[in-house]
Amino acid sequence: MNNIAIIVKYNNLDDEVIYEGKPSFQIVEEKVKEIGLPYYIFSSIDNKNFIKFDGTVNSLLKQIDFNVKSFNNILFFNSDMPLYDINLVKKMLKEHEENLADFTLSENYPEGFSPFILNRASFKKLLLISTGNNSIYSYNSIKSLIELDINSYDVEIISPDIDMRFIRETFSTKNKRGYILTKSLLEKNVTSSNLLDKIRENPNLLRPLPIYITIELSSYCNQKCIFCPYSKIKKDKLFSHNLEKLINEISIWTEECFVEFSGIGEPFLYPEFDKVIKIIMEKTNINFIIETNGTLIEKYIEKLREIKNLTLIISINADNKQDYKNIHGSDDFDIVETNIERAIKNNINTYLQFVRCKDTEQYLEGFIKRWDFIKDKIILKKYNDFCFMEDKKVVDLAPLNRFPCWKLQRNLYISSDYYLSPCYQDIKNSIGIDLSKKTIQEAWEELNNLYKKHWENSYPDICKNCDEWYIFDM
Numbered sequence: 243m244n245n246i247a248i249i250v251k252y253n254n255l256d257d258e259v260i261y262e263g264k265p266s267f268q269i270v271e272e273k274v275k276e277i278g279l280p281y282y283i284f285s286s287i288d289n290k291n292f293i294k295f296d297g298t299v300n301s302l303l304k305q306i307d308f309n310v311k312s313f314n315n316i317l318f319f320n321s322d323m324p325l326y327d328i329n330l331v332k333k334m335l336k337e338h339e340e341n342l343a344d345f346t347l348s349e350n351y352p353e354g355f356s357p358f359i360l361n362r363a364s365f366k367k368l369l370l371i372s373t374g375n376n377s378i379y380s381y382n383s384i385k386s387l388i389e390l391d392i393n394s395y396d397v398e399i400i401s402p403d404i405d406m407r408f409i410r411e412t413f414s415t416k417n418k419r420g421y422i423l424t425k426s427l428l429e430k431n432v433t434s435s436n437l438l439d440k441i442r443e444n445p446n447l448l449r450p451l452p453i454y455i456t457i458e459l460s461s462y463c464n465q466k467c468i469f470c471p472y473s474k475i476k477k478d479k480l481f482s483h484n485l486e487k488l489i490n491e492i493s494i495w496t497e498e499c500f501v502e503f504s505g506i507g508e509p510f511l512y513p514e515f516d517k518v519i520k521i522i523m524e525k526t527n528i529n530f531i532i533e534t535n536g537t538l539i540e541k542y543i544e545k546l547r548e549i550k551n552l553t554l555i556i557s558i559n560a561d562n563k564q565d566y567k568n569i570h571g572s573d574d575f576d577i578v579e580t581n582i583e584r585a586i587k588n589n590i591n592t593y594l595q596f597v598r599c600k601d602t603e604q605y606l607e608g609f610i611k612r613w614d615f616i617k618d619k620i621i622l623k624k625y626n627d628f629c630f631m632e633d634k635k636v637v638d639l640a641p642l643n644r645f646p647c648w649k650l651q652r653n654l655y656i657s658s659d660y661y662l663s664p665c666y667q668d669i670k671n672s673i674g675i676d677l678s679k680k681t682i683q684e685a686w687e688e689l690n691n692l693y694k695k696h697w698e699n700s701y702p703d704i705c706k707n708c709d710e711w712y713i714f715d716m
């Protein structure tokens with residue numbers, strides 16, 4: 243069989259030395275050679291050693307078609323994934339050839355151990371399908387094209403004995419978090435077959451940095467939503483620490499992350515919101531999200547429309563005034579509806595959120611019909627009982643087997659009273675750490691102990707009673 247590999251070369255940390263004096267790009271090249279495959283390097287970077295494409299999937303496939311004349315199967319590698327497992331790749335290739343598959347992939351592993359394998363006929367088909375499509379090439383582009391019409395391909399799937407989806411990481415050097423994580427796994431000689439054992443020995447490898455940070459600017463709210471703990475706890479505090487300094491620290495520390503302004507209260511009640519907008523505009527390496535009830539955004543629309551790194555999530559759980567009042571405890575339906583229309587007209591990246599619970603379920607159909615024209619920007623959020631409220635959930639989404647909490651693995655929550663927790667379940671700061679006594683990095687590392695306990699199936703009461711451990715943000 244005439245098999246070839248292509249390596250897509252990125253412009254991220256794949257040129258930084260990561261292991262034994264070599265950068266990721268070099269490690270990937272060496273692994274491809276060791277498998278015994280002739281290979282071609284494609285990149286959107288100008289460099290005489292790479293075949294240039296414009297960054298889109300179609301352009302990549304066209305360039306492969308033009309430059310690589312003869313092959314039966316093609317393996318797609320990425321330059322920033324140095325953990326490719328040679329044994330797994332060989333096993334995939336063997337199964338692919340023996341079963342005359344069109345497309346072969348591995349499933350139930352974290353991303354980064356294996357390439358995709360495509361035969362020539364399917365390659366030609368994808369080339370045709372992608373014509374006129376300007377989507378940017380990323381790790382899963384080939385798989386996404388196959389999934390458009392999956393029944394017309396013979397797909398071979400290689401799976402591990404134990405499902406490892408719960409680790410839910412991409413082992414790549416695409417950003418600082420991925421770089422640290424991948425480096426530490428390389429140093430521990432991690433492969434697809436010993437990953438679980440190595441992580442069990444040292445779970446904190448999976449917590450190099452947070453990726454999703456929530457800051458509660460206000461625990462005060464101008465509404466009393468029926469599913470929200472606000473009226474039961476009434477903390478009524480405003481964030482009173484130096485927000486600019488905090489965001490600067492986060493920016494330097496993580497280099498790239500999501501920062502969400504939400505919590506138990508309404509963020510636009512923070513009295514210095516103009517300063518928040520200025521910070522958002524300056525920190526272009528951070529993707530900001532504001533989760534709001536949408537009552538107070540009118541005066542900020544002109545400024546918000548200029549911001550590219552911002553997403554608004556507006557909570558509206560009804561399609562008419564009366565139902566809205568029943569749910570939100572306020573008469574603000576018209577204001578919020580008008581503000582949503584303003585935000586959309588001004589091209590602000592806006593999502594509408596509906597919390598599904600016993601009290602709101604009857605309004606779901608009306609909500610979907612009302613906002614049908616932006617149906618790809620609707621978030622149906624599960625009910626959260628915050629570990630102390632009545633159980634009002636309408637569907638049980640929890641996986642059958644419990645695994646270590648994803649929020650603890652990836653998230654941080656900074657409350658208006660300046661405590662750091664993994665999540666906003668921690669209303670009484672039972673697992674939270676006082677940030678006036680520790681730096682944010684020290685507090686994050688201190689949570690390693692709790693994460694390790696999760697891997698040992700030992701949970702403090704708040705985690706034991708929690709139904710949010712499987713919620714994955716971004």
Ligand code: SF4
Pocket residue numbers: 647648649650664665666667668704705706708709710711
């Ligand atoms: S299990 Fe629940 S309470 Fe515990 S850290 Fe995760 S989200 Fe928070």
